[in-house]
Amino acid sequence: MSNQVAFEVTRELEAFIIQEAKYADEGEYQKWYELWAQDAVYWVPLKEGDDPAQKASHLYDNYSRLTTRVKQLNTGNRFSQVPISGMRRVISNYEFFNDSDGKFRVEANFYLPEYSIQSTHNFRIWSGRYTYIVSRKEDSFQIHTKKIVLVNGLEPISTLSFLI
Amino acid sequence: MTKSIDYNHLIQADKVHGSVYTEDAIFEEEMEKIFQNSWFYVGHESEVKEAGDFVARDVGRSALIMVRDKDATVNVMVNRCSHRGNNLCNEMSGNKRNFSCLYHGWVFGLNGELLDVPYPDGFTKDKKDHGLQKLVTDSYRGFVFAHFDEPKVSFDDYLGNAKKLIDRACNLSPEGEIDLTGGWVRQKFDANWKMLPENDTDGYHVNYVHQSFVQVIPSQYNEFVGGEDTNKGVIRDWGNGHTEIDFAAGYVSTLDWLGSTVEKSKSYVEKMHAAYGEEEGDKRLFDGPPHSCIFPNLFLAEMNIVIFQPISTNTCVQWSTPMFLKGVPELNFKLLRQSEGALGPAAFLLADDATIAERAQKALKAGTPWCDLSRGVDREIVREDGVRESRMSDETSNRGFWHHYRSVMLGEN
Numbered sequence: 001m002s003n004q005v006a007f008e009v010t011r012e013l014e015a016f017i018i019q020e021a022k023y024a025d026e027g028e029y030q031k032w033y034e035l036w037a038q039d040a041v042y043w044v045p046l047k048e049g050d051d052p053a054q055k056a057s058h059l060y061d062n063y064s065r066l067t068t069r070v071k072q073l074n075t076g077n078r079f080s081q082v083p084i085s086g087m088r089r090v091i092s093n094y095e096f097f098n099d100s101d102g103k104f105r106v107e108a109n110f111y112l113p114e115y116s117i118q119s120t121h122n123f124r125i126w127s128g129r130y131t132y133i134v135s136r137k138e139d140s141f142q143i144h145t146k147k148i149v150l151v152n153g154l155e156p157i158s159t160l161s162f163l164i
Numbered sequence: 165m166t167k168s169i170d171y172n173h174l175i176q177a178d179k180v181h182g183s184v185y186t187e188d189a190i191f192e193e194e195m196e197k198i199f200q201n202s203w204f205y206v207g208h209e210s211e212v213k214e215a216g217d218f219v220a221r222d223v224g225r226s227a228l229i230m231v232r233d234k235d236a237t238v239n240v241m242v243n244r245c246s247h248r249g250n251n252l253c254n255e256m257s258g259n260k261r262n263f264s265c266l267y268h269g270w271v272f273g274l275n276g277e278l279l280d281v282p283y284p285d286g287f288t289k290d291k292k293d294h295g296l297q298k299l300v301t302d303s304y305r306g307f308v309f310a311h312f313d314e315p316k317v318s319f320d321d322y323l324g325n326a327k328k329l330i331d332r333a334c335n336l337s338p339e340g341e342i343d344l345t346g347g348w349v350r351q352k353f354d355a356n357w358k359m360l361p362e363n364d365t366d367g368y369h370v371n372y373v374h375q376s377f378v379q380v381i382p383s384q385y386n387e388f389v390g391g392e393d394t395n396k397g398v399i400r401d402w403g404n405g406h407t408e409i410d411f412a413a414g415y416v417s418t419l420d421w422l423g424s425t426v427e428k429s430k431s432y433v434e435k436m437h438a439a440y441g442e443e444e445g446d447k448r449l450f451d452g453p454p455h456s457c458i459f460p461n462l463f464l465a466e467m468n469i470v471i472f473q474p475i476s477t478n479t480c481v482q483w484s485t486p487m488f489l490k491g492v493p494e495l496n497f498k499l500l501r502q503s504e505g506a507l508g509p510a511a512f513l514l515a516d517d518a519t520i521a522e523r524a525q526k527a528l529k530a531g532t533p534w535c536d537l538s539r540g541v542d543r544e545i546v547r548e549d550g551v552r553e554s555r556m557s558d559e560t561s562n563r564g565f566w567h568h569y570r571s572v573m574l575g576e577n
Contacts, residue, residue, distance in 0.1 A: 044510065046347055055347040056486060056500050059510035065501075068380055072512060077376035080519040119522035120354045154256065156350035156481040161515035 005096040005104060013106050014094055016141045017132060021091055021110075024163035027084040032163060033070040037135070037142040040066050044148045044164065048129075058153065058160060073161075079118065080161040086115035087162060091130065103135040103144065110148075114162065124158060127151050169193065175570040178538035178563070182528040185356040191477040197573055198460050199224025200312040203322040205462035205471060206230050206240050206299075209306040210343045210490075216259045216274060222473055223310075223461070228299070229253050229263070230308060233274045240310045241276045242297040252296075256348075263296075272296050305334045306341060307462070317577060325402035325551065329456040333464050335448050337489035338439035344469055346486040346500055349508040355521035357480035360472045361457040361565055363517055364465065365407040367399050367556035368539065373520050377512050383423065397556030399540075401564025405459025405572075409556060412451040421452030421466060422495075423502070432492050439491075453487070457561075459568055468503050478525055484508055537562050 005013070023032035036042075044058040052060050061069055072078050089112040097105040112126040133145035148164050150157070169190060174181040184190055198204065204223055207230045211219050218231040220243055227243035229252070245252050245265040252263045252272070262279060264271040271280035276296035281287045299310040302319035307330055309319065323330075334340050353360070363369065371378065396414035401407055411421065418426050419433075426433050426449075436445035454464045463470035464487075471483040486503035488496050506513050528535075540558025547553060554560040571577045 046349065050347070052500070053497055054345075054500075056349050056484075056503055056508075058349060058504070058508055060501060060504055065505070068512070071380040072376045075376040075379050077379065078516065079373065079376070080515040119519045119526070122354070156352040157509050158352045158354075159515045159518050160510040 003098055005098055009104070010094070010096045013096060013104055013134065013141065016134065017091060017094075017106060017108070017130075020143070021089050025087045025089055027073070027081070027162075029070045029073045029163070033066070035141075035143050036063065036066060037137075037144045038063050039144055041145045041147070042066050042069075043145070044150065044153065044160070046153045048149050058150075058157065073163075078161060080159045081118065083117055085162045086117060087112060089113075099133055101135070103133055104141075106130075106132045106134065112164065116159070122158075126164065128153070169573075171570050171573045175566050178541050179534045179536050180566050182533045182535060185358065185525065185528050186477060188477050191356075191474070193573060194474065195224045197575070198569075199226070199474070202460070202572055202577065203302075203309045203311050203315060203317070203319065204460055205458065206301070206308050206310045208342070208344045208469065209238055209303060209308060210341070210345065211257070212238060214259065216261055217257075218253065218260060219257045220253050220255065221471075224474060226312075227251065228310070231260075231274050237275075238301065238303065238308055239275055240299040240301045240308065242299070244297070245270055246272075246278065246294045246296055247281075305330050322404065323458075324404045324406065326404070326406045326456075326458045329402070329406065329408065329454040329458065329464055332451070332454045333487065335440075336436075336453055337491055338435040339489075339491040340439075341490040342469075343488040343490045344485050346488060346496070346503070348483045348485050349504070351482045351484070351507075351509045351514060351518065353480050353482065353518050353521055354478060355480065355518070355525040356477060357472050357474035358565075358569070359521040359524065360480060360482055361407070361460070361463065362562050363521065364463050364470070365399070365409050365455070365457050365561040365565075366559070367397055367409045367561075368559070369520070373516050374513055376516070381512060392555060392557055395556050399554050399556050399558050399560045401552040401560050402456075403550060403564070403568075404577075405565050405568030406456065407561035407564045408454060408456040409561070411455060415450060415452065418446060418450045419452075420450075422498070424498075429495075431494055435491060457565070459565070460572075465507065467499050468507055470507065482507070482514070537566065 020035055040063040042061040073081060089110055091108045091110045093109040095107045099105040108130050110130050114124045116122050128148055128150040131147040134141040134143050174184055207219055207221055212232040215232050215234045218229050221228050228240055229243045230240050233239055243252050247268055247270045250265050250267040252265055262271050262273050269282040273279050276298045278291040278294045299312055301308055301310045334342055398410040398413055400410055419429055436449055453466045455466050456464045461472040467487050468484050469487050473481040484507040486499040505511055537559045540554040540560055544552050544554035544560045552560050
């Protein structure tokens with residue numbers, strides 16, 4: 001298996017991730033949810049290398065919990081996201097890899113300014129590394145795993161009820 | 165000029181003044197009176213199993229290290245070199261043979277003794293007088309508490325009924341011990357630290373703050389929402405500022421609190437029967453864990469352990485870790501996921517609590533200064549042992565917290 005992903009495919013993958021990020025930024029919860037595969041793992045560990053069977057994470061959602069998370073946001077009463085935080089994330093330094101079973105692994109850095117309009121009106125910066133595992137689905141992709149390692153995941157962190 | 169703070173005025177029988185959350189002068193006094201001159205929680209012995217294991221922990225203004233000594237005792241010391249005050253230990257946890265300071269190389273033993281001063285000729289003082297500052301410590305079932313000076317109140321008197329609450333937690337393990345190795349999630353609140361113990365044993369807010377949770381997540385809490393008359397939860401003031409929401413009376417079947425059943429948790433049930441007999445084992449498995457705050461900074465949060473850390477008048481941190489049960493590692497995965505679901509910055513519950521607390525912190529600075537805490541004052545009962553009980557939605561627990569707080573701030577405790 002070559003680890004080199006064809007250039008045209010990397011363009012498609014990047015466009016897919018930009019779309020995913022836009023849904024998250026704009027609180028398009030249902031559209032965001034529909035990008036996920038049934039074996040979803042949406043995961044913010046405390047640090048790189050943590051084993052989720054041994055250590056607590058900031059969040060570790062399988063498909064069922066991800067479904068609940070989106071449902072909760074969709075109630076309109078998830079007060080920590082009412083109104084939704086102002087967010088415009090920037091994703092860069094992409095690296096593309098072939099993964100097992102025809103899947104792709106995409107890694108990238110992100111920089112996410114958040115305006116927490118619900119309570120403190122603070123302007124916060126979130127930053128870290130995204131790792132996506134995605135596969136082809138029809139003419140697009142589906143997400144199997146999105147791991148988010150924050151640069152400050154071991155520190156006390158503020159409310160993270162938006163989609164990161 | 166310092167103005168003395170009139171705590172009898174600020175904290176009354178059924179109301180507290182908003183300034184208790186917003187005044188810097190009050191925060192300063194708390195750091196001294198509550199987090200230096202009273203007993204407070206530091207950590208659990210299971211976090212430092214082997215000689216040299218340590219955890220760094222900030223409590224109040226003080227950076228502390230809790231470390232297992234070679235003779236198996238657990239020491240709590242200030243994380244500050246006795247020479248020029250540098251931070252000795254920058255890691256959150258680990259294992260060390262001794263602690264050495266990066267600044268000038270002073271070396272301290274696991275008991276805080278000063279062992280070595282580089283280029284010793286120039287330092288003629290007695291090393292014995294230059295160890296790390298060591299705190300008075302005591303522990304109950306592995307829960308380690310500390311005090312900066314010789315305590316006025318004995319450890320037993322301070323804990324009081326909290327022993328029963330700690331027992332209730334530990335008794336869920338067939339070996340009678342909990343194990344805190346799941347790692348600490350830390351959530352920052354832009355709110356005063358006292359809102360954490362207050363809110364965590366407030367049974368009144370669930371239908372409102374957590375309505376989105378109640379709408380979409382079937383959980384053990386479902387029995388506790390809805391009308392007041394159908395809600396069987398009990399709110400309790402155990403004395404000494406220790407408070408509780410007791411869910412046991414509202415559970416419908418065994419292991420409700422775990423979101424499980426006897427069939428699904430067969431091995432756990434068998435281990436509990438083997439350890440305690442069928443009747444007692446079943447009772448423990450039905451009643452479940454405590455949901456109790458132990459004054460000032462420990463929360464037995466059902467299957468989680470939580471620590472409250474004040475940072476400043478307007479900020480604090482809530483630490484949480486799943487409460488693993490020794491002898492039942494097969495529950496750990498479930499407990500980890502439940503912990504993440506309930507507690508921490510992304511949780512279905514606590515994220516919303518943080519937002520509500522932060523809004524309160526802003527609003528409390530303005531307008532009518534009083535916060536009413538009278539709910540249930542005329543219908544709570546005082547048991548023969550002095551413990552106060554009422555309906556889950558009553559503010560009996562909050563009054564218990566504040567009245568004890570007042571006595572500590574007045575120097576009566």
